[in-house]
Amino acid sequence: MSQVEVSEGTVEAPGCTSPLFYRQSRASSGEAEMSVLLLHGRRFSSENWLKIGTLHALADAGCRAVAVDLPGLGRSSSAEAPAAVGELVPAAFLTDVCERLRLGPVVLISPSLSGMYSLPLLLQQPHMLRAYIPIAPICTDKISAQQYRSIKVPTLIVYGDGDTELGEVSLSNLSQLPNHSVAVMKGAGHACYLDDPDAWHRLLVDFLAKL
Structure with missing residues (x-):
């Protein structure tokens, strides 16, 4: 197992009053084989991906992983949300x-709230995505069936079988x-990756290895 380096930084974003x-x-x-962008849900931040080991698991798998705190949340709390x-x-x-x-092109991991950010990118700029990994995101009802069918990006739909509301609607x-496959995390809720990080990392790394 390689030594993993975790660093912190800030990035400017359009329409935000602070980085x-x-x-x-x-x-x-070694050089990273692919890049991964991790978003997060409403009550979470990039710190969750650090604490459960996802940043380390992705680095061990040969990826460059970047976990962003979305506007108004985590350590980006002073940045105003664009919508x-x-x-x-x-x-x-x-x-x-x-x-x-x-x-x-990036692998985009998008749980819950972050669907409002990830879905427009998937729809309008699919060439920027190597793959899409939605985890019960919001706003899936705002995309039409015809629009969905036009998107060829490899997609791994992840949800916990205990998430009987947003998980099932988004699925x-x-x-x-x-071009999708589905991974159901048994005994897990809405934030299924927090309920069973080991299972989450196994399915994530397995999917990336096939890209």
Whole structure:
């Protein structure tokens, strides 16, 4: 196992009054084979990905992983959100963040609240995504069936079988993506990755190995 380096930084984002905070990990030896951008839910931040070991697991798998604190949350709390919760954020927001961080094409991990950020990028800038990993995101009902069917990005839909509300709704909508697979985490709730980090890391690394 390689030694993993975790660093911190900030990045400017369009429309934000202050920069966004991020954590970054990569193995200390060798070039990263792919880049991964981790978003988070409403009550969470990049710190959760650090605490449960996802940043380390991705670095061990040969990835450069960047976990961003979304506007108004975590250590980006002073940055004003570009849209109200539940409204789709223009794709230019994440496009600009990815370009400034030199990420791309990127694997995008998007739980819960972060769907309002990730779905517009998936729809409008699919060439920027190497893969998409939604975890019961919001706003999936704001994309039409025709739009979903036009997106060819490899997608791993993840949800906990205890998430009978948003998990099932998002699964129903996201299953219209033509190039998708589904991973159900048994005995897990809405934030399924927190309930069983080891299982989450196994399915994540297995999926990335097939890209």
